[in-house]
Amino acid sequence: MNLLDNLNWRYAAKAMNGKKVSEDKIERILEAARLAPTSSGLQPFEIFVIKNQDIKEKIRPVAWNQSVITECSHLLVFAAWDTYTEDRINYMFDLTNEIRGFKNEGWENYRQKLLSEYPQQDAEDNFNHAAKQAFIALGIAMVAAANEKVDSTPMEGFDPAAVDEILGLCEKGLRSTVLLALGHRKEDADWLVNLVKVRKPMADLITVID
Numbered sequence: 001m002n003l004l005d006n007l008n009w010r011y012a013a014k015a016m017n018g019k020k021v022s023e024d025k026i027e028r029i030l031e032a033a034r035l036a037p038t039s040s041g042l043q044p045f046e047i048f049v050i051k052n053q054d055i056k057e058k059i060r061p062v063a064w065n066q067s068v069i070t071e072c073s074h075l076l077v078f079a080a081w082d083t084y085t086e087d088r089i090n091y092m093f094d095l096t097n098e099i100r101g102f103k104n105e106g107w108e109n110y111r112q113k114l115l116s117e118y119p120q121q122d123a124e125d126n127f128n129h130a131a132k133q134a135f136i137a138l139g140i141a142m143v144a145a146a147n148e149k150v151d152s153t154p155m156e157g158f159d160p161a162a163v164d165e166i167l168g169l170c171e172k173g174l175r176s177t178v179l180l181a182l183g184h185r186k187e188d189a190d191w192l193v194n195l196v197k198v199r200k201p202m203a204d205l206i207t208v209i210d
């Protein structure tokens, strides 16, 4: 199957059957998320992979009681940095130097530019910027899941403060941003499974400027 076939196959499953997704598939989906591009390469988020059923049961009531939370195989929680700090910026620049094995003047100048701007900015603005980067990884994880014929349900319908509390994210300087349930669709319980996918026509989406 090609990419567009897989994207047409995927939909935001409303019911899952509880069957486990194999760990090798989960690893490839997570690796795709890890490879997501982010602004300045900072990857300002972490992903929590919840396999524990008791934790899923705790999250479900604070996530609009959505059944896929407990019916899924793995529940991913994308948690963005609560702000940009000097340490967080330096960590990624140092990691780049370490992995590439050299220091580059232009790159070091860019580090100083970010250090002189980001940590001083409003923490809420920084969190919102970090959350946008987490959404790029979310999108890539959904495409990767479809490529593995794994169903996924992205969810913003939850109380972030409550999820942060359950997972102890505040202490880690993180804030939950979006959830992604991974599993297998339960066709006989899902009102959406057989409905035609609705997208606006290309003409309403794309403007070509020659």
Ligand SMILES: Cc1cc2nc3c(=O)[nH]c(=O)nc-3n(C[C@H](O)[C@H](O)[C@H](O)COP(=O)(O)O)c2cc1C
Pocket (backbone or CB within 6 Å): 010, 011, 012, 013, 014, 066, 153, 154, 155, 156, 157, 158, 178, 197
């Ligand atoms: C960021 C985001 C948040 C979403 N939140 C929810 C949610 O909380 N519950 C839900 O059932 N669907 C949720 N959806 C699914 C969308 O409603 C769905 O993707 C959209 O209607 C397009 O349909 P399709 O994904 O089935 O093609 C969310 C989708 C995205 C991208």
